[in-house]
Structures are given as C-alpha cells and as structure tokens.
Amino acid sequence: MPRRALHPCQHPGCPNICEGRYCDAHKVMHPNNDRKSSAERGYGSKWQKARKRFLDRPENFFCLECKKEGVFTRATVVDHITPHRGDPALFWDESNWQPLCKKHHDSKTWTEDKNPTYKY
Template sequence: MARVRRCKANGCFNMVELPKRYCVKHADQERVYVPRDKQATHRYNTVTRNRDDNKRGQYNFYRTKQWVNLRQRVLDEQHYLCQYCKCDGVVKQGKTVDHIVPVEASPNDKADIANLAVTCSRCHTLKTKWEQSYYGTGKDNQLKHVSPVRSIAMINKLMKGKNNGN
C-alpha cells in the first residue's frame, strides 16, 4: 500500500500519494522543484555580498556568538513586536533585528543594544529603501555624510512619508 498524506490546500481533506502534496483538484498549486544554481549562489556571496573587506567584516559579524546573543536579547526585551508599527499604534510581530543607524553609517554602534530594534518584514523593506536614499547605503551607492537619525519615531515618519502630509 502506498504512503499517503492529506492535501496541502486549505480546507481540503483529500488524500494524495507521496511525494505529491496536492490532490487532483488542487494540482495547479503544486510547484516544480528547481535545484539551486550553486554557481549563482557562489557568485552572489563572493562578488556581491563580500565585495570588499569592509563588507566581508560586516557580514561576518552577523555570524558571531555576540550577534546571536544581542539579537535574542533585543527580541526578548521588545517582545517580538515591530517597533516601527508600534509608533503607528499597530501591534505586529517582527522577527528581524535591525540597526536603527546602519552599520555602514556608524560602524562603532554595530554591537550597541540601543541601536537595535525589532522590525517586521514590511517595515524592514521600507527602512532599507529609506536608508539607501538618506545614508547612501547599499550596493553601488556612495555613503553620504549626514547626521544619523536615532529616533525610531522620526525614522518611521520619514520612511513612510508622513512628514509631508501623506
């Protein structure tokens, strides 16, 4: 007798034979497995992510025991809640611990717990785009000499465009 499992579609209780995940009715949801392109991954890690010694050092910091402990401490202290959504009065779970002032702009504050905040994926994306325009961080950008913004509430206003009446 073949091994079976329940269809992965929400609310569907049909049984399917392994290794399939969806029944005939929901077969269009089945994704084709595409193996990773190892050369592309290697190229990204060596050319893009670790493009110079400075970037390599920044990336390696996130692989240290110090960062793991700092990250967990911040998550616990801020109760896994996005600090940027919290400024808007919204309670939303966040799993990413982000530097308020980016490491590229202030390398001495990378291990400062006061420079860390929990953020949800949406706010992290918005903040990254804002950092690229304000600080000039990111690939192919030139770092600008601007005063760092350390207030989460102010960054929230700036990154969501609330300072101009939107």
C-alpha cells in the first residue's frame, strides 16, 4: 500500500517535512492532536439549543464577571462553573451553568486547565 505524501509541519515557521501534522521536534508542543470534535465532546445541536435558551433568559443576558466590574457586556458563552470533565450529569446540570463573555470564559478556562483540581 502506498504511503501518504509528506507535507510541511503545521507549526508556524517550521520548514520541516513530515508525515503527520507536526514534525518530531514539534509533536511535544502540540499534544492535543487526538482531541475529539466539539460534537463528540457533547456540544452538538442539543447543547446549542439549550445554550441559546439559557442565554435568552433576561437574568442570563449579561456576563456575570463584567457585571461585577460595573460593565454590561452581552454574554455569549455558557460556562460550566465546575468543569464537567466528561460527566454528563454535571454537563447538563443548569445550576452549574453561568453566562460569561468570551474574554472572561477563556480566562477562567485557561486558569482551570493550567491548574486542574483532581478529586480522589
């Protein structure tokens, strides 16, 4: 069976040619190559409908963190207060949801992913 053609490494500025997405030098910098699609992680059409219903409620119209700062920014993201980490019960528990703007959601998520809390 013929092999796939080689192509440039997808790391910005890397001139190396490789078989996968990244050359051997950059594979360690991009560990999430096997990440599932958003639909496979539970964010399919059912989530999109629930998200829209949640954000259309008057009490969820503005970002909670922006309101604390005295600014009224439209919430565009439904954030899981406690990360669900694949737990469907926690994923669909609306008491675990909060409306945030993209800026505050990304900041919160980055902090949580960088410093995960594990319970044993």
